[in-house]
Amino acid sequence: MAKSKNHTAHNQSRKAHRNGIKKPKRHRHTSTKGMDPKFLRNQRYARKHNNTKNESASDEE
Template sequence: MEEREILASNWAFDWAPNKGNIVISDPYIVAAMAKSKNHTAHNQSYKAHKNGIKKPRRHSKTSTKGMDPKFLRNQRYARKHNNQKDGSGSEQE
């Protein structure tokens, strides 16, 4: 026997021809190789809470883009006359 054949006969796994699969030639090895892990969430919660999970900041002004123009016009007049001090507002006596 050549040295290459001796090494091949002692080797636990041989490649099957034309398939690319692993064939187990050692009788003491029962299972094939383990599959790799697909996903884990290990340590992610710790990292998220390290600086605290914060609420998103609320904007002080909401966007009026796409709102009804009639409503926006009325809102503009209401804001304009909201803080008048002369008492000519819509107060009833």
């Protein structure tokens, strides 16, 4: 006798909700592993020259 049923979604939703479908944890610094090196290099320079806090303090003195 030939096999007929290849797929079913029966009970999958219940199994998923038993422990709750959770959102991924939000991290302060997400990983940059595998990201575009050119973009990361530019990000590094942008961070290095982003002196908005320190610039205003040094101008007053």
